[in-house]
Amino acid sequence: MEDMHTNASAGISRRTFISGSAIAGTLAALGLAGCAPKTGTEKEMPATGASASDISWDEECEVLVVGSGYSGLAAAIEAKNAGADVKIIEKMNRVGGNSAFAAGDMAVCGSKVQAREGIEDSVDAFVSDMLIAGLYLNDEDKCRLIAEKSNETWEWSVEMGCTWDKDENGEPWLYPYGGHSIMRTICQSVDGGGSNVTGPLSEKLGEMGVSVETERMLVQLVQNDEGRVIGAIVRDGASGNDVESGKPVAIRATKGVVLATGGFGRDLEFRLAQDPRLDDTVDCTNQEGATAESLKAAVRAGAMAVHTDWIQLLPFMSPDEQGYGVAAFYTDGQASYAPTLCRATGRRMVNELTDRKRYADAILETGEPCVQITCKKAMYGEGLENAMKAGITHEFNSLEEAAAFYDMPADALADEIARYNTFVTNKLDEDFEKPIPDDAQTIDEPPFYGVRLWPKVHHCMGGVKTDLDCRVLDMELVPIPSLFAAGEAAGGVHGACRLGSCATTDCLVNGRIAGQKAAAEAVA
Incomplete structure (x- = not known):
């Protein structure tokens, strides 16, 4: 389950990134407009002051994955399996993000666990439950994709070494999760929770020769003249949520960047701009790194942000x-x-x-x-x-x-x-x-x-708009070349309210897709 930290984040520094009144105004109204115009300022690197055309790259990989929760780890594994040279970075000093502290229960349709219990389920029923919980504001195609791929993804997690709670017979078991009309939630052990997924996935990555690089915070996406995302500026040795801390490092990504950066529940300033009711008197379940700097970076790169004012409270x-x-x-x-x-x-x-x-x-x-x-x-x-x-x-x-x-x-x-x-x-x-x-x-x-x-702030339904291939879309609903997103970083999937136990499914399903698609991109 999410971390037990005490204070809501003070939010992202106002001194950083806002380098023009047009962009500042757009970010201030993100819950309404959700985009930044292409003014050219996105090509100015805060770390170096150089343009994308003449930036001096410090590191290079084919696929850069940002975030080490469910989505990021799944994306990195799939991209590596597809033959890509992968780098995965994490802003905090530990691996796993919110996922490592999550309950870890997973909604799965058509599983062998349901079959053993004689429970009949269907993709349509799963999707219907998600839509009802989301007040029909969900991206229905995304919901269907999650439902369709839920069982194969759960089976994949078992192959990767992830463990699930067992009943008295040593078998995975189902729990009647709120909002589900059919028993489909496979339970995670209280002892470990989501770390029973993030731990094995990170170990698998290590076996594949990829280590999660911690204390590296994304602060800017780098695009070429055609708008393709060709890399990122990160802060190496970043301290907490301070975007001005650490050493600026330019990482070239020749195939693509995957945003698996989670939500912004701990970003008090940003979440107040979305929902003024959620002030510092409302606690938050998230780990302290759940802030909005990566979402802002995506918006400055032209991404459409959706549903940022739909913030779920855990009852x-x-x-x-x-x-x-x-x-x-x-x-x-x-x-x-x-x-x-x-x-x-x-x-x-x-x-x-x-x-x-x-x-x-x-x-x-x-x-x-x-x-x-x-x-x-x-x-x-x-x-x-x-x-x-x-x-x-x-x-x-x-x-x-x-x-x-x-x-x-x-x-x-x-x-x-x-x-x-x-x-x-x-x-x-x-x-x-x-x-x-x-x-x-x-x-x-x-x-x-x-x-x-x-209730406490728990999950942000808002994030960047993506298609079924996890490509990030701009304000014209056109994919931004070589930019992908999955998990809580992607908005609109769950509508007004995410159905419980669907986060694990969403993150793993779409994390895998994002990694596969990024690895399939042509080299820039």
Whole structure:
């Protein structure tokens, strides 16, 4: 899961890159316009002051991959497998980006895990679920591509050495993820999460002779006179998110550049320009490197940016810890089995297995953190011990004790839990139509457990516009030659809200495509 860092980034320095009022105005209004005009300033290298035609290159490769999360690692592996000379850089001092801290669950259609459980699924059903969660603002063709390639990509991940959680029989298992109408999410282990994917992929790259070069931050894309991306300016030894730190290095990429740079959830200044509600009082689950400098570089190179003001909040987070923390390892699993209650009324207000936007919006509408209540007998999955140690989850001898602790109306809480128990017994939620798992237990025996929930910034739906070959498109919807993007760096795929467990699928599917297509480019 994402990193447990405490403070939102102060954002990208205003002193950097904005070298003309036209570009500055465009970037300030990125959520509306999403592009920068070709003024010629994109050919001025901040590091050297030289034009693209006479820049002195310090390093050279065929494919330059920027970012070492799911997308970047997958792209680098595929580009190397295709015979390209690959360089992969990472701005932070560790490999994996947000992916290394992610839950790592993966939505897969038509898997052998579904077949073993007798579950029938289809690409159409998968796409429909994504569109519903995204309020039909999604790039439907992209969604279909992700669904179609989900199983072959999961099988590929297993071939690459990635590991997935196992049931009591030693087999991968499925989890009823919110927003999915069919069980298709293959679970990742709580012990390791996304690092069970990024670790093996980075090891595979090492075996192929490619090492992730850390503390190297992209600050500028370099284009020739025809507009083809021929390289990048990076800051070697960059410190955190400071685009003026480190040594400027010019890297020539003779085939292409792949942007796998993630989102901008930690970039407070930039995200405020997209959604003024998300100020510094709203925490973020992302690792501290999730900032917008690479998106700005792509826009200056002519890329269209889309959906930058659609920023997903993760609903099952605790306000009693900072960053991602440990809450979601516990609360997300309980969502299938336990009710979420308004503190003021003691009543449920949402289907706990709806998509993340509807869940988060329902909590936000109450105006204060809500409370998830369960008991030892009804508890599901792992994470309780760590949640107790973190002080976000508390144990009670009775519902009355829980009501007093959270300042909830005791009678209303008792009545609501009793009503919910009838839904569990009858396997029918009469209030919100939440699917009740077959193994769900009534919440009626102490000890009881409670945890407060309050949403945090989690995923940016906005980024550069790409086609099905992961080519970055300009304002005329024409591909920018030799520039590719995948994962959270690519916008518009998930519409208003990404469906849970689809990020891993998206990143791996499109990362692989981006690497393959970049390697197939003609040498500049």
